[in-house]
Structure formats: C-alpha cells, structure tokens
Amino acid sequence: xxxxxxxxxxxxxxxxxxxxxxxxxxxxxxxxxxxxxxxxxxxxxxxxxxxxxxxxxxxxxxxxxxxxxxxxxxxxxxxxxxxxxxxxxxxxxxxxxxxxxxxxxxxxxxxxxxxxxxxxxxxxxxxxxxxxxxxxxxxxxxxxxxxxxxxxxxxxxxxxxxxxxxxxxxxxxxxxxxxxxxxxxxxxxxxxxxxxxxxxxxxxxxxxxxxxxxxxxxxxxxxxxxxxxxxxxxxxxxxxxxxxxxxxxxxxxxxxxxxxxxxxxxxxxxxxxxxxxxxxxxxxxxxxxxxxxxxxxxxx
Amino acid sequence: xxxxxxxxxxxxxxxxxxxxxxxxxxxxxxxxxxxxxxxxxxxxxxxxxxxxxxxxxxxxxxxxxxxxxxxxxxxxxxxxxxxxxxxxxxxxxxxxxxxxxxxxxxxxxxxxxxxxxxxxxxxxxxxxxxxxxxxxxxxxxxxxxxxxxxxxxxxxxxxxxxxxxxxxxxxxxxxxxxxxxxxxxxxxxxxxxxxxxxxxxxxxxxxxxxxxxxxxxxxxxxxxxxxxxxxxxxxxxxxxxxxxxxxxxxxxxxxxxxxxxxxxxx
Numbered sequence: 001x002x003x004x005x006x007x008x009x010x011x012x013x014x015x016x017x018x019x020x021x022x023x024x025x026x027x028x029x030x031x032x033x034x035x036x037x038x039x040x041x042x043x044x045x046x047x048x049x050x051x052x053x054x055x056x057x058x059x060x061x062x063x064x065x066x067x068x069x070x071x072x073x074x075x076x077x078x079x080x081x082x083x084x085x086x087x088x089x090x091x092x093x094x095x096x097x098x099x100x101x102x103x104x105x106x107x108x109x110x111x112x113x114x115x116x117x118x119x120x121x122x123x124x125x126x127x128x129x130x131x132x133x134x135x136x137x138x139x140x141x142x143x144x145x146x147x148x149x150x151x152x153x154x155x156x157x158x159x160x161x162x163x164x165x166x167x168x169x170x171x172x173x174x175x176x177x178x179x180x181x182x183x184x185x186x187x188x189x190x191x192x193x194x195x196x197x198x199x200x201x202x203x204x205x206x207x208x209x210x211x212x213x214x215x216x217x218x219x220x221x222x223x224x225x226x227x228x229x230x231x232x233x234x235x236x237x238x239x240x241x242x243x244x245x246x247x248x249x250x251x252x253x254x255x256x257x258x259x260x261x262x263x264x265x266x267x268x269x270x271x272x273x274x275x276x277x278x279x280x281x282x283x284x285x286x287x288x289x290x291x292x293x294x295x296x297x298x299x300x
Numbered sequence: 301x302x303x304x305x306x307x308x309x310x311x312x313x314x315x316x317x318x319x320x321x322x323x324x325x326x327x328x329x330x331x332x333x334x335x336x337x338x339x340x341x342x343x344x345x346x347x348x349x350x351x352x353x354x355x356x357x358x359x360x361x362x363x364x365x366x367x368x369x370x371x372x373x374x375x376x377x378x379x380x381x382x383x384x385x386x387x388x389x390x391x392x393x394x395x396x397x398x399x400x401x402x403x404x405x406x407x408x409x410x411x412x413x414x415x416x417x418x419x420x421x422x423x424x425x426x427x428x429x430x431x432x433x434x435x436x437x438x439x440x441x442x443x444x445x446x447x448x449x450x451x452x453x454x455x456x457x458x459x460x461x462x463x464x465x466x467x468x469x470x471x472x473x474x475x476x477x478x479x480x481x482x483x484x485x486x487x488x489x490x491x492x493x494x495x496x497x498x499x500x501x502x503x504x505x506x507x508x509x510x511x512x513x514x515x516x517x518x519x520x521x522x523x524x525x526x527x528x529x530x531x532x533x534x535x536x537x538x539x540x541x542x543x544x545x546x547x548x549x550x551x552x553x554x555x556x557x558x559x560x561x562x563x564x565x566x
Contacts, residue, residue, distance in 0.1 A: 096374075097502060123547070137310065164410070165408035166408060167410055167412055169369065169406065169410070170371075170410040170411075170475075171400055171405065171412070171422070171426075171473070172369070172372070172399065173367060173369060173403065173404035173476075174399065174400070174422060174423040174426060174475065174476070175396045175397065175399040175400035175401070175423065175426065175481060176396070176422075176423075176426045177396055180426050184422070184425075184426070185412055185422075188413070188414070189412075189413050194407075219545060263323075274550065
C-alpha cells in the first residue's frame with residue numbers, strides 16, 4: 001500500500017507556509033521603514049521640515065518641497081476626485097454590458113498600467129509645451145491626475161457595487177429616482193471604500209517622481225510664505241509656477257546635489273516621504289472605519 | 301381610542317369590495333421564458349390578498365409587476381394591462397409616483413445603513429418634505445403604527461442595523477407607510493424572521509388593512525390562512541384559483557389547489 005501524507009499534516013504545512021509568507025511581508029516592511037527612519041533620524045526635526053534647501057552649504061531643509069508635494073496632491077485631488085467618482089458611478093450604475101463599456105473599461109485599465117515616466121513625457125508635451133505654461137505645479141497636478149483617475153474610478157466602482165442590491169431596491173421601491181438613490185443611499189454607503197481609494201491614490205501621488213520631472217519641474221522659485229495671493233509669482237499658492245516636490249528633490253539631490261550633506265538630506269527626505277505615505281495609509285484605514293461606523297451603523 | 305387614531309396621520313376608511321388592482325391578460329417574459337400567463341385578477345381594497353404557490357410559480361414576479369420593480373430587470377417583457385384605480389400603470393404614468401403609491405416590503409429586512417429616524421424620513425424627504433416638525437410627526441406616527449415607537453423612541457439616532465431582524469422588518473414597514481401609499485406589497489415579509497416576530501408582523505398587517513390594501517406573497521400556508529381575506533393560488537405562471545381565503549382552503553374547486561394545500565406537492 002502506498003503511503004499518503006495525511007491531510008492533517010498537509011493542512012499544517014499549508015498553514016505554516018502561509019503564516020511564513022505573511023510574516024515575510026511584515027518583516028520586509030518593518031525592515032524597509034526601519035532602515036530609512038534610522039538613516040534619516042538626524043534630519044527628523046522641525047528645522048529640516050520647514051526651512052529652505054541650501055545651494056552649496058550644509059544644513060538645508062525641505063520646506064518648499066514638502067509644501068509643493070502636499071499642494072500638488074490637493075490640486076490633483078480637486079480634479080481627479082469628482083471625475084473619478086463620476087466614472088465610478090457610471091460604471092457601477094449606468095454602463096450597460098456591451099462593447100462600449102468593455103472598451104471604456106479597457107481604456108481605464110490601460111491608463112492605470114501606463115508607466116509613470118510615459119505619463120510624464122505626455123504631460124511634458126501637452127501641459128508644458130502645448131499649453132505654453134512651462135513647468136508648473138498645475139501641469140504636474142494634471143499629469144498625476146492621469147495616474148490617479150483610474151485608481152479612484154476603480155475603487156469607487158467597486159465600493160458602489162458592493163452596496164447590497166436589496167438596499168438599492170428598497171430606495172427605488174419608495175419612489176426615489178435612480179439619481180436620488182445614488183446620492184442618498186449608494187454614495188453614503190460606499191463612502192468608506194471611496195475615501196480609502198482617494199487616500200491611497202493621494203499617497204501614490206505624494207511619492208510620485210518620474211511623472212513630475214517633466215511637468216512640475218526640478219526647481220522651485222523663492223517662495224514667500226507670507227504671500228497668499230495665488231496669482232503672485234512668489235506665492236506658494238500660485239499653481240502656475242515651477243514646483244519641485246519632495247520625491248523629485250530626493251532624486252535630484254542624490255544624482256546632482258552640490259551640498260556637502262546631500263546624502264543626509266536625501267536620507268532625511270526619504271524618511272519624511274515614507275512617514276507621510278504611511279500616514280496616508282493609516283488615515284485611509286482610520287477614516288474608512290470611522291465612516292463605516294457612521295453609515296454602517298454602530299450597534300448601540 | 302387606540303394609538304393609531306390618536307396619532308391621526310390616516311383616517312381609516314374601510315371601503316367594501318372596491319377593486320383597486322385589476323389585471324387583464326397579463327403576460328410576462330424573462331427573455332424566452334414565460335413567467336406569467338394570462339393573469340386576470342381583481343384585488344379588493346382594504347383587504348389582505350395572499351399569493352401562494354410553489355417556488356418559481358410567478359407569484360413574486362406578479363407582485364413586482366404591481367410597482368414596476370420588474371423594470372429594473374433587463375430582458376423582461378410585459379404585455380397586457382395592469383390597472384390600479386383604473387389607471388393603466390404600464391401606460392403613460394410616472395413610475396416614481398407609482399412606487400410612492402404602491403409601497404413594497406421585501407423578503408429580507410433591508411433598512412438603509414443610516415439611523416432609524418433617517419430610514420423612516422427617507423421617503424418623505426425624497427418626495428420633498430423638508431420641515432423638521434412635519435418629518436418628526438411622520439416618523440413618530442409611522443413608528444407608532446408599526447408598534448415600534450416604544451421600542452426605539454430613545455434611540456432614533458442610532459443605526460437601524462443595530463436593532464433585531466423583526467424590528468428591522470417593522471422599520472421597513474414603517475418606512476413604507478411613511479410615504480402614505482395606497483397599496484403595500486409584501487414579498488414573504490416574515491420568511492427571515494422567528495415565530496414571535498412573525499406574529500407581530502401578522503397582527504400589524506391586520507391593523508394596517510384598515511388604511512391600506514395589502515398584497516402578500518407567502519410560502520407559509522398557515523400564514524395565508526391566518527391573515528388573508530383573499531387568496532390566489534399560482535402554479536407555473538398561472539393563477540389556478542382565486543377567491544376568499546376560507547373557500548380556497550376549505551372547498552377549493554380545482555384539484556391542483558387542493559393537492560397543493562393538502563401538501564401533496566410543494
């Protein structure tokens with residue numbers, strides 16, 4: 001008689017293997033984040049975060065770059081969130097199965113798999129050259145929107161689809177129109193999922209470099225943080241100025257930095273970037289859970 | 301004076317034998333499959349009309365033709381006439397208005413993931429009621445009429461998902477009557493509930509028929525016998541027999557009805 005491995009043992013091996021794989025992921029993340037935090041630890045202070053970079057001396061900060069990154073994410077969100085959610089609603093509720101829908105879906109999927117450097121070059125041709133804007137924050141935001149849009153559209157669609165059909169029927173049966181049903185029942189129920197998608201997309205935009213090299217540029221004008229007039233050239237709020245973001249700055253200072261503490265600054269900036277992306281993800285989880293409780297209902 | 305009258309949101313007018321729903325040669329196809337064949341029934345107002353029959357016999361489909369929920373299904377084709385108050389509801393009418401007048405309670409309780417208050421206020425708000433006092437009144441009244449008020453009045457702002465299944469179903473009924481419909485369709489409203497909650501809903505139906513016409517699909521023969529005034533027996537898309545519940549259950553004229561009711565097939 002042939003001896004077979006007993007199912008219980010197979011089960012145990014499978015369990016152990018899966019735990020190992022899961023553990024490896026955690027270890028990888030911890031090691032990664034830990035390494036960057038450790039090497040950048042000397043720069044994790046307010047002075048570094050809020051002062052201007054220096055050109056040839058040591059001790060420069062990343063203030064404007066950090067601001068640019070945040071502002072860029074915000075601007076890109078202004079464009080990508082409404083359009084992305086609208087696309088999600090369309091795919092979840094209006095698109096009828098057929099050639100056109102398949103084609104639209106394929107387009108969105110292709111868009112989401114475009115290499116970011118290609119999107120950058122496209123942005124350069126369109127938002128920099130064609131519009132005559134030169135390197136601008138707005139051009140960068142638009143280019144990043146191209147990357148974000150498919151993510152937000154996709155997560156919105158999934159979130160709306162995951163609302164039980166019975167709830168939708170309940171609303172329609174009360175005499176609500178399709179649009180009322182979408183706005184008053186589907187979107188609130190889907191909000192946790194949609195918010196998660198937006199924040200994850202924002203996190204990616206925050207760390208994006210390749211797309212921005214050719215669109216938002218690799219320099220930042222002298223910014224006067226007391227000037228809040230959005231059309232003034234030195235105002236940080238002006239979207240039509242070049243704006244080097246944090247991720248781009250890391251790349252630049254690593255490859256062509258002239259300051260003696262370039263390595264330190266790159267390490268510090270990387271640590272800040274990683275912490276920010278981490279914060280984005282935690283915020284996504286937190287908000288999603290909070291909204292889930294708000295609309296999904298507490299059990300009291 | 302009972303609470304319903306005290307609350308004063310509807311004055312029960314019991315009309316006798318006024319036909320409110322009438323169908324003529326109603327045929328319905330899902331693609332090539334015929335789900336309803338030549339249905340011609342007349343349902344009286346202020347009565348509980350039960351639709352019974354084995355699974356897949358078309359009784360739920362028929363129910364959904366009455367508020368045009370079948371419109372949502374692709375491939376669904378309807379011929380024939382359905383009159384509600386002598387108006388052809390497949391003619392030139394507003395579906396939104398139809399669904400306000402013909403409410404529906406589903407098999408599984410489906411409260412919206414929002415507060416108890418917002419669930420009941422959903423319908424009136426959707427139809428344009430903004431005044432808080434009016435809404436407060438409608439909510440209290442609807443909850444009282446479904447005997448839910450005393451159970452939930454202290455937590456109107458809590459999520460509707462936190463109450464029991466039976467309470468959720470009564471909330472769904474409250475939500476339906478909040479828009480003051482004429483007809484309430486119930487699609488196996490107690491099949492997901494325990495016996496006690498079922499009993500409460502049945503009592504409620506008897507109470508509600510003073511003001512509304514109820515059409516209920518049920519798998520539970522005893523339920524049909526207990527609560528309904530009239531019963532229609534469906535089999536493979538046809539109405540085999542329709543009449544007063546006591547007659548259908550005691551002296552069915554059709555052999556097939558008798559077989560089904562005595563449990564010879566299901």
